[in-house]
Amino acid sequence: MNQPNSYSSQEKLKSRKALESLFTGGKSFSVFPVKVFYTLDPVEAGVQRETPVNAGVGVSSKNFRKAVQRNRIKRLLREAYRTQKQALQAAVKAEQHVSVFFLYIGKELPEYAPLKESMGKALERLTEKLNKA
């Protein structure tokens, strides 16, 4: 569970309601072809925080009508996040909690290497924004 590169179900962004509030009330920026939605919430004192960051990934079914392609993109996004997430986790303070969602907005099926680069940049920018806040 405490493996540095793991990405288990605890760290995933699960609830439908949380996703809805993230899309309507969260902030966003994009590093093509990835768009990032995020919120920064304080954690009430005394409440045990399970994990500093909850993250989810997604693809629009408008752009990719085949389920195989959507699965492929989500897997690549998860992989890119998993391997590069440690800096972000370190930046979140003990009394804070971050929810992030990575939406793929490209129209073409991506390769892993460039996608990994974009994800790296996105995580960097997110870390900067958190440090300023």
Added chain:
RNA sequence: CUACAAACCCGAGCCAUCGCUCCGAGCAAUCGGGGAGGAAAGUCCGGACAGUAAAGAGCAACCCACCGGUUAAGCGCCGGCUUCCCGCUAACCCGGGAAAGAGAGAGUGCCACAGAAAAUAACUAUCACACCAAAAGUGUGACAAAGGUGAAAACGUGAGGUAAGAGCUCACGGCUGUAACUGGUAACAGGGGCAGCGGGUAAACCUUGGGUACUGUAAUGCCAUGUAUAGGAACGUUGGAGGGCUGCUCGCCCGAGUUGCUGCUUUGCAGCACAGGUUCCAGGGUAGGCAGCAAGAUCGGUUCAGUAAUGACCCGGCCAGAUAAAUGAUGGAGUUGAAACAGAAUCCGGCUUACGAGGUUUGUAGUUUU
């Protein structure tokens, strides 16, 4: 050997590192094991399962349409029949394929072009009669032999018959339907007594016979949570801690005990405050878990029954189960870059569509050699 077509098989495996999901073991660290498809797709048929509805009958709508078998069921599959097409043939037999296979002898509609005419046939022609001296011609009527058109034109030959002709009649033959009777479970085949012969189209309407309640696992069942409460208003005039019945609410029952202050001739009454109650307003919270849900019309194999589809006995196996949704990423060798179509979501049986490197078999064509 190459190319094409069809049918069937297969739909990748190995090593290293980092990960995901489910199950089992363990206090834990961790360890061990399972982890997409032939179509998981389209949602076109048929079921299982579940909920709702339902006296009975009819109309409408939709579906089905040769026979038998198979199955949980089917518009599937297997076998057979009939018709048609292709090959071979003089022809049959035979081989292969297709079927939109009830009814055109119930009614309505439609039938391109050509042709007189595509369905109560009549242009040319033939015959009779009238007009005319006669012929020709014109008119009226009869007829359906001959002609050409067309995918399709009104049974064939001969004789009789007639004004001329004609299934108008007869003989022989052909075709269609059907009764005895024979064979077959049946479709049907043989058979021909009888009736008829003035076409096709039901993938036009329609007729006949049979069938169909609707909704889908986000179904459905259970558990938990939940009307708390900061606050406001009104009513009312209860003054009550606690306990029992219940999953909870409402309600009912038992019940120690009977708020504070002020006034009054003080067992008590009145007023105010506070607490509680009811109603309304405002406002808040939840939207989670378990079952369904994966051991089954299951998978692999032997034997047996059956032409086959399929079934029976026995032996062995356990083979995804998520809920924003796992089954992946990177590197390596190999054969060149392991590729095409494509991702389970309640589960099965089919059908249809999509597709790749390769393998097997069959057929066709070509080339080389003998």
